Amino acid sequence: MNKYKSFRLFGGFISYLLDKKAINVFAVLLLLLLALFLLSASAGQMFISPLQVAKALLGAGNELETMVITSFRLPRIVVAMMVGMALAVAGGILQGIIRNPLASPDIIGLTGGASFAVVSFLALFSDKNNSLTVSIGWLPLAAFAGAAITAFIVYSFAWKNGAAPTRLVLIGIGISALMQAGTTMMMILGPIYRASQANIWITGSVNGAKWTDVYILVPLVLIIMSIAFALGRNLNVQELGEDIALGMGTKVEKQRLFLLVIATALTGGAVAFGGGIGFVGLMAPHMARRLVGSDFGALLPVAALIGAVLVLVADLIGRTLFAPLEIPAGVFTASIGAPYFIYLLYKTRNT
Amino acid sequence: MLLKTVSQKTLGFSFLLVFLFFIMCASVVYGYTDTSWSTAKEAFTNFNGSNEHIILQSVRLPRSLIAACVGASLAVAGVLMQTLTKNPLASPGTFGINAGAGLSVVAAATLFSVGSLQAYTWLSFLGAAVAAIGVYCAGSFGREGLTPMKLTLAGAAIAALFSSLTQGLLVIDETALEQVLFWLAGSVQGRKLETLAGILPYLVIGWIISLLLASRLNLLSMGDDVAKSLGLRVGAIKIIAALCVILLAGGAVAIAGPVGFIGIVIPHVTRAAVGIDHRWVMPYSALLGAILLVAADILARYVIMPQEIPVGVMTAIIGTPFFIYIARKGFNAK
Numbered sequence: 001m002n003k004y005k006s007f008r009l010f011g012g013f014i015s016y017l018l019d020k021k022a023i024n025v026f027a028v029l030l031l032l033l034l035a036l037f038l039l040s041a042s043a044g045q046m047f048i049s050p051l052q053v054a055k056a057l058l059g060a061g062n063e064l065e066t067m068v069i070t071s072f073r074l075p076r077i078v079v080a081m082m083v084g085m086a087l088a089v090a091g092g093i094l095q096g097i098i099r100n101p102l103a104s105p106d107i108i109g110l111t112g113g114a115s116f117a118v119v120s121f122l123a124l125f126s127d128k129n130n131s132l133t134v135s136i137g138w139l140p141l142a143a144f145a146g147a148a149i150t151a152f153i154v155y156s157f158a159w160k161n162g163a164a165p166t167r168l169v170l171i172g173i174g175i176s177a178l179m180q181a182g183t184t185m186m187m188i189l190g191p192i193y194r195a196s197q198a199n200i201w202i203t204g205s206v207n208g209a210k211w212t213d214v215y216i217l218v219p220l221v222l223i224i225m226s227i228a229f230a231l232g233r234n235l236n237v238q239e240l241g242e243d244i245a246l247g248m249g250t251k252v253e254k255q256r257l258f259l260l261v262i263a264t265a266l267t268g269g270a271v272a273f274g275g276g277i278g279f280v281g282l283m284a285p286h287m288a289r290r291l292v293g294s295d296f297g298a299l300l301p302v303a304a305l306i307g308a309v310l311v312l313v314a315d316l317i318g319r320t321l322f323a324p325l326e327i328p329a330g331v332f333t334a335s336i337g338a339p340y341f342i343y344l345l346y347k348t349r350n351t
Numbered sequence: 352m353l354l355k356t357v358s359q360k361t362l363g364f365s366f367l368l369v370f371l372f373f374i375m376c377a378s379v380v381y382g383y384t385d386t387s388w389s390t391a392k393e394a395f396t397n398f399n400g401s402n403e404h405i406i407l408q409s410v411r412l413p414r415s416l417i418a419a420c421v422g423a424s425l426a427v428a429g430v431l432m433q434t435l436t437k438n439p440l441a442s443p444g445t446f447g448i449n450a451g452a453g454l455s456v457v458a459a460a461t462l463f464s465v466g467s468l469q470a471y472t473w474l475s476f477l478g479a480a481v482a483a484i485g486v487y488c489a490g491s492f493g494r495e496g497l498t499p500m501k502l503t504l505a506g507a508a509i510a511a512l513f514s515s516l517t518q519g520l521l522v523i524d525e526t527a528l529e530q531v532l533f534w535l536a537g538s539v540q541g542r543k544l545e546t547l548a549g550i551l552p553y554l555v556i557g558w559i560i561s562l563l564l565a566s567r568l569n570l571l572s573m574g575d576d577v578a579k580s581l582g583l584r585v586g587a588i589k590i591i592a593a594l595c596v597i598l599l600a601g602g603a604v605a606i607a608g609p610v611g612f613i614g615i616v617i618p619h620v621t622r623a624a625v626g627i628d629h630r631w632v633m634p635y636s637a638l639l640g641a642i643l644l645v646a647a648d649i650l651a652r653y654v655i656m657p658q659e660i661p662v663g664v665m666t667a668i669i670g671t672p673f674f675i676y677i678a679r680k681g682f683n684a685k
Contacts, residue, residue, distance in 0.1 A: 100504075107507050157675050170440065170678035173507045174671050177444065177611060180514070181667030184536040185660055196522075203518040278515055331519030338512030342485075342505070 022298035025291050029305040036309060040316045041073050079209035080315045080329070081308040082221045083274035088307025089228050090266040091281025092288070092300050093259050096235035098168055104282035105267040108172030109154055110147045111278065112179035114271035117146025119183045119198045123190030140216065140272030147268035150175060155260060204277030204330025206315050213273050220269045225304060228262050232297035235259065239294070277330045279337020280307050286344060353624045360631055363624070367638045371419065378415035378645050379407060382652050413544045418648045418662070419641040420547060421539060421607045424554050426640025427561050428599040429614025430632055431592050434568045438502050439677055442614030443600035446506035449609030450513035451482025452601055457517045457531055461524040472550055472605040479601030483593060485509055537610035537663020539648055550602045557598040558637060564592055565629035572627065610663045612670025613640050619677060
């Protein structure tokens with residue numbers, strides 16, 4: 001029996017080889033995500049049973065519960081899932097381009113750049129009374145711009161007859177240290193009230209997500225993510241290495257740049273709404289690879305689901321475990337992510 | 352190599368020594384409170400209790416001394432780490448050692464409300480040691496051992512973990528944020544001479560051992576196998592050098608917070624000036640590191656007067672272009 005199912009659109013412009021196993025994995029993860037979704041919507045200061053949650057979502061629950069769920073919990077959950085997906089896909093893409101399993105948006109400085117932009121925004125646009133002089137709605141745009149500018153800087157500094165992956169990582173690390181210094185400086189210059197606000201944001205939290213956020217984030221992530229999925233085969237070629245990719249007739253540099261833009265856009269979007277939730281972009285693609293192998297056509301969608309699960313769980317733990325204290329989701333993702341990273345270093349010893 | 356003969360090197364060394372003295376004096380004289388060289392001289396020869404004199408004696412002088420000691424320690428730690436790991440990008444900052452020391456101090460301050468400086472010092476050493484061992488183990492897994500790339504990535508990951516945990520702690524405890532924020536950026540401002548006195552012994556031990564290790568490090572930099580066949584006890588030397596790094600970096604962080612990039616910039620500058628003989632590299636690095644940090648500290652006072660930029664931000668601004676330059680130049684080993 002054939003293990004794969006081929007799938008072509010637009011005369012082969014988009015072409016997939018679907019692994020049947022991947023479809024099963026995808027379905028299981030989808031169910032897991034759904035279960036977590038219900039659990040996350042029911043847990044909190046006011047416990048609502050999952051059954052009631054389902055009822056409320058379908059418009060048959062009681063008024064108070066519906067209100068709590070739709071206006072407080074739902075936007076937060078949706079944002080958490082989107083942020084997780086975006087980071088995971090961005091991480092998957094970066095790992096493909098850089099051909100290093102340890103690359104991720106936080107390590108090459110995209111998150112750092114976005115953080116710097118956000119803190120600068122908070123510090124520069126607040127007046128003496130600690131109130132912002134411009135609408136907070138511009139904040140995501142600032143984060144996005146920060147990530148994009150950083151990506152541009154990193155990319156152009158890494159350029160030397162092409163942007164070699166190793167240089168990309170090292171320069172990313174350097175730039176992210178600079179961004180961190182800048183962030184600290186802005187926090188010190190701005191009023192202390194803003195500093196603590198910025199600090200929560202930098203650590204990464206989806207606390208206080210609103211429906212307006214959802215309306216911006218969901219289309220953004222979904223559209224860019226589908227482009228990324230369609231580019232899966234380019235990534236497969238990229239991962240073979242510069243020489244082989246060139247030999248296969250790929251425009252390596254051009255594709256690399258385009259993929260980098262996609263990864264930046266996803267990171268920018270995620271960081272804009274969720275802050276610096278670290279290590280998701282690193283972990284999710286790896287877990288996905290273990291589950292479905294390294295074909296990016298299957299890997300990216302699976303990674304996206306895993307990313308959503310990770311951030312959702314981190315957020316759930318963060319707001320329930322130490323209630324009424326809220327621990328930013330980023331603390332949890334980092335505490336799982338860093339040991340995982342070290343495990344990966346250990347694992348890759350034979351490569 | 353800029354300075355070739357021994358006499359040139361000696362001359363250069365004494366010139367730098369004089370220059371360090373000069374710039375430390377400048378650091379005492381210049382700042383927000385307007386003072387002149389003659390007032391500064393009077394403050395130490397003929398103290399009259401005026402505001403200026405008090406500032407000069409109890410604020411500026413400690414600051415200048417601390418900047419010099421911290422700069423020298425970080426630079427020497429950088430040299431040790433780069434030789435030890437054969438990685439041109441190694442430094443206490445990039446490898447998360449500063450972040451580890453930072454985390455343990457913040458954790459103590461927020462969770463256990465530890466406030467004494469003595470405790471900070473030990474915690475800072477502890478954090479530095481944990482981070483150093485962690486990075487070293489993480490980066491040395493595997494057949495090819497510590498490739499520069501691996502070690503740098505391991506360092507970046509560990510630094511990310513520590514800073515994320517630090518931030519998490521600060522989110523929980525907002526009052527602590529206010530206290531430690533300036534410290535976290537790296538700063539030599541507002542420390543007392545007693546602070547320095549408590550830590551100076553560790554730093555001095557670190558400097559002396561580093562100097563004594565210099566000729567052995569020369570052997571070590573030829574590769575472990577060569578060093579071993581020349582009769583060097585490689586393992587023991589490496590452990591001593593690593594302990595030195597922990598003493599120097601941990602001590603520096605305990606006083607000044609995580610000041611980055613000195614440990615990476617200075618060793619390269621030094622090697623360009625005096626070559627790769629560690630017997631020269633060590634003392635030169637110490638001097639240049641001290642000069643750089645004192646100078647950066649003076650600059651940090653003037654950029655956005657009347658406020659101050661933490662000196663750690665200043666060194667990052669100076670250091671990043673340099674880091675990028677080295678990264679672009681590439682290393683021989685993969």
